[in-house]
Amino acid sequence: MQAIKQKAFLLPLLKKYIVFFLSRHGKVFKTHILGTPIIVSTDPDVNKVVLQNHGNIFIPAYPKSIRELLGEHSILQMNGNLQKRVHSLIGGFLRSPQLKSRTTRHIENSVKLTLGSWQDMQLIHVQEETKKITFEVLVKVLMSVGPGEDLNFLKREFEEFIKGLICLPIKFPGTRLYKSLKAKERLLKMVKKIVEERKLAMEKTDEKGMANDAVDVLLRDSEEANEKQSVPLDFICGNIIEMMIPGEETVPMAMTLAVKFLSVCPVALHQLMEENMELKKQKMNSPEDYSWTDYLSLPFTQNVISETLRLANIINGVWRKALKDVDIKGHLIPQGWCVLASFISVHMDEDNYENPYRFDPWRWEKLAAAVNNNSFTPFGGGQRLCPGLELSRLEISIFLHHLITSYRWVAQEDDIIYFPTVKMKRKLPIRVIPLCNYR
Numbered sequence: 001m002q003a004i005k006q007k008a009f010l011l012p013l014l015k016k017y018i019v020f021f022l023s024r025h026g027k028v029f030k031t032h033i034l035g036t037p038i039i040v041s042t043d044p045d046v047n048k049v050v051l052q053n054h055g056n057i058f059i060p061a062y063p064k065s066i067r068e069l070l071g072e073h074s075i076l077q078m079n080g081n082l083q084k085r086v087h088s089l090i091g092g093f094l095r096s097p098q099l100k101s102r103t104t105r106h107i108e109n110s111v112k113l114t115l116g117s118w119q120d121m122q123l124i125h126v127q128e129e130t131k132k133i134t135f136e137v138l139v140k141v142l143m144s145v146g147p148g149e150d151l152n153f154l155k156r157e158f159e160e161f162i163k164g165l166i167c168l169p170i171k172f173p174g175t176r177l178y179k180s181l182k183a184k185e186r187l188l189k190m191v192k193k194i195v196e197e198r199k200l201a202m203e204k205t206d207e208k209g210m211a212n213d214a215v216d217v218l219l220r221d222s223e224e225a226n227e228k229q230s231v232p233l234d235f236i237c238g239n240i241i242e243m244m245i246p247g248e249e250t251v252p253m254a255m256t257l258a259v260k261f262l263s264v265c266p267v268a269l270h271q272l273m274e275e276n277m278e279l280k281k282q283k284m285n286s287p288e289d290y291s292w293t294d295y296l297s298l299p300f301t302q303n304v305i306s307e308t309l310r311l312a313n314i315i316n317g318v319w320r321k322a323l324k325d326v327d328i329k330g331h332l333i334p335q336g337w338c339v340l341a342s343f344i345s346v347h348m349d350e351d352n353y354e355n356p357y358r359f360d361p362w363r364w365e366k367l368a369a370a371v372n373n374n375s376f377t378p379f380g381g382g383q384r385l386c387p388g389l390e391l392s393r394l395e396i397s398i399f400l401h402h403l404i405t406s407y408r409w410v411a412q413e414d415d416i417i418y419f420p421t422v423k424m425k426r427k428l429p430i431r432v433i434p435l436c437n438y439r
């Protein structure tokens with residue numbers, strides 16, 4: 001293993017929290033969170049069974065404010081056959097090589113535009129800048145809205161909407177939840193217009209090429225399903241908005257934390273730069289554009305991304321409620337109880353990772369075959385495995401490639417905040433120095 005000099009960047013509070021979790025009797029224990037009795041699992045095998053959810057025993061259990069904002073038909077809350085159907089439709093679309101090939105151009109354009117604007121900026125806040133890139137890509141993939149007034153409207157209203165995801169569940173004029181619900185109404189109005197126009201356009205043509213976006217995917221499915229199974233337009237509109245939630249904060253945070261972790265690990269930064277410079281040189285001497293497979297084929301870059309996702313714990317675990325008594329590895333989970341399948345405890349457990357608090361991308365050279373193991377679940381697993389997994393890795397790869405082959409940077413002091421969601425205290429300010437071959 002390479003000797004890496006780096007500062008401890010994890011908040012002592014986080015370490016205390018993990019140590020508390022892991023020092024309990026056994027890896028599965030009962031506790032109380034905000035007065036609610038829950039079972040916490042820090043055991044990868046138990047988490048796997050919870051995530052697999054054979055026989056539909058476990059349903060998602062979100063706090064009241066989130067349930068209220070999501071709406072009962074949200075993909076994040078729905079269960080049974082409808083969840084399976086929507087999940088496989090969206091997953092199939094997002095994973096398709098055609099989508100990845102087309103989206104690669106969108107991501108590149110968005111990354112280059114943002115990086116280009118950095119040349120004249122004194123101080124760059126990485127967390128803000130990466131959000132610009134990923135929101136644009138997300139809205140394009142979901143409903144083909146490009147840069148302009150509509151995109152700005154969606155960004156503004158969506159930001160207002162998600163402010164209420166973690167708040168007191170009190171709903172009257174002036175409260176956070178109320179304002180967020182109002183923003184959702186405005187978002188719904190705009191998305192409904194887009195969906196209705198698309199439906200009309202579809203009815204006028206028989207041509208069926210590849211679906212352009214998630215709206216196409218859901219509309220076509222609804223058209224093909226018979227009367228009884230077809231889903232109403234409101235359902236499609238609601239789902240488009242709700243699909244923005246898991247995609248909006250996660251990818252920019254992964255990009256930001258990759259920059260943060262690399263800033264304190266110069267050896268990794270150097271190796272990443274060499275690997276990406278090599279690809280850039282090849283591409284400069286070739287008439288071919290980058291393909292999505294070029295970006296995903298750089299092994300060290302992929303290891304940096306895996307290590308970032310392990311340490312970042314952007315989704316630190318998932319909450320489920322048991323619909324009946326269930327026994328997993330000798331632990332009884334009684335009907336009606338909530339289970340927290342804690343990913344962060346597994347990712348930071350010495351039993352699973354040597355020196356778990358260290359940013360060590362080289363560990364993945366040994367663990368490579370285990371990327372799909374139970375101890376590495378940044379994207380969840382089983383029935384609800386994140387359908388945006390491959391798209392996310394592609395976005396992060398493209399961002400890192402163009403960043404590292406265009407700029408050097410110096411990061412200012414900043415801390416990671418882990419609760420209630422992962423973010424940087426100061427949005428990660430950096431100063432950049434353009435490389436002479438910036439283009």
Ligand code: HEM
Nearest residue numbers: 087246247250251254315318378379380384386387388392
């Ligand atoms: C680094 C980025 C991301 C991370 C860490 C992440 C993580 C996760 C996790 C842990 C889950 C499982 C939740 C559960 O089991 O209850 C999930 C579900 C989901 N994610 Fe992601 N996600 C990311 C990016 C994205 C993107 C870019 C999209 C959309 C384009 C997306 C769409 C979804 C959807 C729709 C679900 C719900 C799936 C279902 O319940 O059937 N995610 N994500």
